[in-house]
Each structure stands twice: as C-alpha cells, then as structure tokens.
Amino acid sequence: MADDIKLDGVLSALDAGLPQAQARLLEFLRIPSISTDPAHRGDVRAAAEWLCAELAGLGFDASVRDTPGHPMVVAHSQKGDRRPVLFYGHYDVQPVDPLNLWDSPPFEPAIEVTPNGPVIRGRGSSDDKGQLMTFVEAFRAWKAVHGALPSDLVLLFEGEEESGSPSLRPFLHENADELRAGIAMICDTSMYADGRPAITTQLRGLLGEEITIRAADRDLHSGSFGGLAANPIQVLVNALASVKDETGRVTLSGFYDGVPDLSDELRADWGALGFDAEAFLSRVGLKHPVGERGRTALEMVWNRPTFEINGITGGYTGEGFKTVLPAEARAKVSFRLTGTQDPQAIRSAFRAHIRAALPPDCRVEFADHGASPASRMDISDPAFTAAKQALSEEWGRDAAYIGAGGSIPIAGDFKEILGMDSMLIGFARDDDRIHSPNEKYDLQSFAKGARSWARILAALA
Structure with a gap:
C-alpha cells in the first residue's frame, strides 16, 4: 500500500508541476540543435550541455561525452538491487526547411490551442525533445516524492539520430560495460492510430x-x-x-x-485493433490494398x-x-x-x-x-506485461503490442551490441508533422507520457 501511496504522490506532483515542466520543454526547444547542418554544431553541443545540467540537477551522475561527431549525454543513478534499465532518446532535430511553410518561427515554441486540444508547437516538440522530456519529468517527480531517484537507471541521449547516428555504434562498442542493462526503453515512437497506448515489439x-x-x-x-x-x-x-x-x-x-509466422498472441492483439485498410489508404487518395495475397493489412506492414x-x-x-x-x-x-x-x-x-x-x-x-536486420522483442519478459498494464491504467484503454513498418536501428544495436531487448513506448500522434513544417506535440501526450513513465517505473520496481 505504501508503494501505491507514493505512486499517487508522484502522479500528483507531475500534475501540479506541469506548468513548470512546459516551461522547461519550451526552453529546450529554443535551442536549434540541427545535427545535419554544420552551422549548428555549437547549438547541438549547447542542447547536450543543457540536458546534462538538468540531469545533474536531479542528482544523476551526468556527463557530456565527445564523439567524432556530436556528443552523447550519459547519466546514471545510484546502484541498487533493481534490474538496470536504460532509457534512450535523442536531442537533435531535423532541419526546418521549407521555412516559409511554418506558421510561426520553428525555434520560438509556444503552447497553441487547437480544435483537438492544446499542443506544443515547434521543431523537435514531438521528435524527440518532447518525448525525451517525459522521461526527465517522471524522474523529477519521483525524486520529489521519494527523496531519491530510482536506482540502477542508465540514460543515453544521442545528438546524431537525425543525421544517421554515425557515432552511435562505435560508442556502444566502446562503452558496452557501462551502458549494458536488463532492458532498454526507447521513447522515439508513436501511439496506435486511434490514440491507444502501445508498445512496439517488432521493427522491420x-x-x-x-x-x-x-x-x-x-x-x-x-x-x-x-x-x-x-x-x-x-x-x-x-x-x-x-x-x-x-x-x-x-x-x-x-x-x-x-x-516468422505471426504468433497467436500478436494475431489476437492486432485483430482487436480493428485496423481499416481502406480508411488508412483513403488518407493518401487510395482505396484498394495490394500486396502479398492471403495476408491481413497489418500483417503486411508489420510482419512481412x-x-x-x-x-x-x-x-x-x-x-x-x-x-x-x-x-x-x-x-x-x-x-x-x-x-x-x-x-x-x-x-x-x-x-x-x-x-x-x-x-x-x-x-x-x-x-x-x-x-x-529486423528487431523482434521477447514479450514473454515480465517487464512487457508490467509496462502494458501500467499504460492501460494511465490511459483508461487497453494498451496494445504493435509492430512498426519502418526501421529504428537503435533497437537492433542494443540487441546486437548490448544483448538486451527494448521496449519502444512513445506518445506521438499521427498528425504531429514530424520532419515537416509546423511540428507539434499534444500537451496531453506530454503530460500523460510523463505519468505513464512514472507508472512504468513503479511497475518495474
């Protein structure tokens, strides 16, 4: 019961501190950390140093690590007897071109009221600074209530994801013993199309x-x-x-x-999503699915x-x-x-x-x-069940295991180099316009994303 009361306290702290959390995110978003543009090299380092200072202020042993390209930010909480968990995100952002298509300056972020609710508008708000900060705000509230950070956390925040991650694999090899954990959490993903919380368990x-x-x-x-x-x-x-x-x-x-053929568990999970291929195609002016005969639509885009x-x-x-x-x-x-x-x-x-x-x-x-290569996670690990239940409790909807048609190489790198599976849990929406003008992140995604991580931390404890 004590743990339940403390989780309630963490969630209350997150709710009460949301205005300050928004202000911190807006400050972070003002740094034009465009990793692919040499003119912004100093800005990328400034973003790394800003992030490192935030983490150090929370009590992490945090440092900016140089690479042949842009730096990594690495942080650790104190060691304990928990299963070590690695959290990964990236602080670099895409270029803003074409600038004339933005309704407001991309590095002058603001909270904007839309018909679907308030959003955080600005480059990097969804991909990936807003998502990354859901981690950080959950850690902040946890410490405020418990007096200490959760033990055995490893944080790895990258500054080259949007430019191909040329330094990442060498960095993982060189620092494998320091970074290796029981499981990794990756926040650079989306919820399911209808706003249902999801854990991506396989990537092509x-x-x-x-x-x-x-x-x-x-x-x-x-x-x-x-x-x-x-x-x-x-x-x-x-x-x-x-x-x-x-x-x-x-x-x-x-x-x-x-x-592989689709497992019975995933087939049932995906069938329950009620995916409408015709409606999905109608968004791009199409109607009729094509592809491998005898396969469902989700099977074709996620598992074939x-x-x-x-x-x-x-x-x-x-x-x-x-x-x-x-x-x-x-x-x-x-x-x-x-x-x-x-x-x-x-x-x-x-x-x-x-x-x-x-x-x-x-x-x-x-x-x-x-x-x-493709990445496929072992969902028999009890951590997946615990995280899925935590997400369901926060969002009031059954979380789903989903696949992704695209590729996120970091999940494969963690498996190959560090020998650990990843949970890909993010709160982006299909209409976030990542990589495009007028990128946004729903304020609900930011607030409930941080609350979700607090619940997952408690579940994994």
Whole structure:
C-alpha cells in the first residue's frame, strides 16, 4: 500500500508541476540543435550541455561525452538491487526547411490551442525533445516524492539520430560495460492510430540498393537502333518486375528464410485493433490494398518483408519528346525485412537475380545504401506485461503490442551490441508533422507520457 501511496504522490506532483515542466520543454526547444547542418554544431553541443545540467540537477551522475561527431549525454543513478534499465532518446532535430511553410518561427515554441486540444508547437516538440522530456519529468517527480531517484537507471541521449547516428555504434562498442542493462526503453515512437497506448515489439529491417545498367556507348536513335540494340531501361524494368510474382511474393532464392509466422498472441492483439485498410489508404487518395495475397493489412506492414522500387531514371525526361534508346538506366530499390532475414544474403541474392536477367551486351553496377536486420522483442519478459498494464491504467484503454513498418536501428544495436531487448513506448500522434513544417506535440501526450513513465517505473520496481 505504501508503494501505491507514493505512486499517487508522484502522479500528483507531475500534475501540479506541469506548468513548470512546459516551461522547461519550451526552453529546450529554443535551442536549434540541427545535427545535419554544420552551422549548428555549437547549438547541438549547447542542447547536450543543457540536458546534462538538468540531469545533474536531479542528482544523476551526468556527463557530456565527445564523439567524432556530436556528443552523447550519459547519466546514471545510484546502484541498487533493481534490474538496470536504460532509457534512450535523442536531442537533435531535423532541419526546418521549407521555412516559409511554418506558421510561426520553428525555434520560438509556444503552447497553441487547437480544435483537438492544446499542443506544443515547434521543431523537435514531438521528435524527440518532447518525448525525451517525459522521461526527465517522471524522474523529477519521483525524486520529489521519494527523496531519491530510482536506482540502477542508465540514460543515453544521442545528438546524431537525425543525421544517421554515425557515432552511435562505435560508442556502444566502446562503452558496452557501462551502458549494458536488463532492458532498454526507447521513447522515439508513436501511439496506435486511434490514440491507444502501445508498445512496439517488432521493427522491420531495411536494405537499400542502387542499380545502374549500361549498354551502348551513347544514346541511340530509336528509329535506327530500336528493336536491334539493347535498351537498358527495358532490361532494368523487366529484371525488377520479375523480383515479384503475381501473388505479391518475392522470388529471390532464400528470401523467406527466417521470416516468422505471426504468433497467436500478436494475431489476437492486432485483430482487436480493428485496423481499416481502406480508411488508412483513403488518407493518401487510395482505396484498394495490394500486396502479398492471403495476408491481413497489418500483417503486411508489420510482419512481412517487402520489395519496393523507390525510383527509376534513364533516357530523356525533359520537356517535349526525344526518341532515344538510352545508354544507361538507374533504379533505387529497398527491402523491408522481418524476423531473422540476413540483409547481406538478400543483397547477394538480389544482385545475382539482376545479373541473370542481363543480355550479353549489358553491364551492371551496384551501390549499397545500408543494411540493418529486423528487431523482434521477447514479450514473454515480465517487464512487457508490467509496462502494458501500467499504460492501460494511465490511459483508461487497453494498451496494445504493435509492430512498426519502418526501421529504428537503435533497437537492433542494443540487441546486437548490448544483448538486451527494448521496449519502444512513445506518445506521438499521427498528425504531429514530424520532419515537416509546423511540428507539434499534444500537451496531453506530454503530460500523460510523463505519468505513464512514472507508472512504468513503479511497475518495474
């Protein structure tokens, strides 16, 4: 009962301190920590130092750690007898272009009243400063009520997530013993589409390839050479089209090795979400689902691998018309991966497939654009059940285990390098406009997000 009373006290402290918490977040958001722009290098460091000072003021052993790029912020609470928990977020933000599409200056954040409730408007409000500060405010209230921080916390806040995280993997390798914990919490995710709290338990991996096919040593007149000379665009589209069959399955040798079927628990959880594929597609002017035959919509975007053609160029593409057979054609393609699919094995199979489709006069070159495996969490860990129950109690709705069609490489890095699973719990909304002008974060997400973390801390204790 004492623990319950203390949790109630923490939640009350969060409610009473919300105006001050908003003010701290607005101060943080005013720092233009755009990691991809060298002109803002000093601002990125300023954001790291601001965050470090906040954590040190709460009693964390906090420091700014230099890397070859932007710094990491690392903090620890005192050691105890709890299962160590690592909290990850990032303090860098996306560029603001195009600036003319913002309704207010992106680094002059403010609370704005909208028909759907108050929001925090400004770059980084949702991705990821607002989400990161839900951690910090939960820790602040916990200390105010208990007189001390929860023990065995490890905080890792990154400054390069929006520019590809080039320093992250080396940093994890170099500091593995210090950072390793029992489980990681990642706040850079969203709730389910209807505002239901959720834990993302699986993420698809990503493999990117660029293909260039060349034939003649110059563009050719289609009247003189058409029908006789190899056309690289035709060769390219034929080869790419044959990567999928008429049922939507990928034809590459060994492609489905390691692709798991959906568990009964997740199938039931996802079925209860009532996802409407037609309504989802209607938001982008479409109506009819396509894809792998015999699979549900959520299964296709969360639990099945894909092959997509992202761009094709070649020949004359300017105004008017020009009848040529181009000398070369290019394409960029990507694969979303699930389960234990091996990105490098799939890269090799794809390249072999393209080479096998080439006529004698054509040559091909490949350029890789990254490869990361899928991440799949072990939801049999009791921490997942405890966190799910805590979220359900805070939001008054049953929390769901969900998947994500995209990729968050940090979850895979934690698994590979530190040997721990992650819980991806965030409170962003679909309409937060992350990476776009007029980014916002619902004040409800900020307030209830911090309350959610307080409940999760208590549940894990």
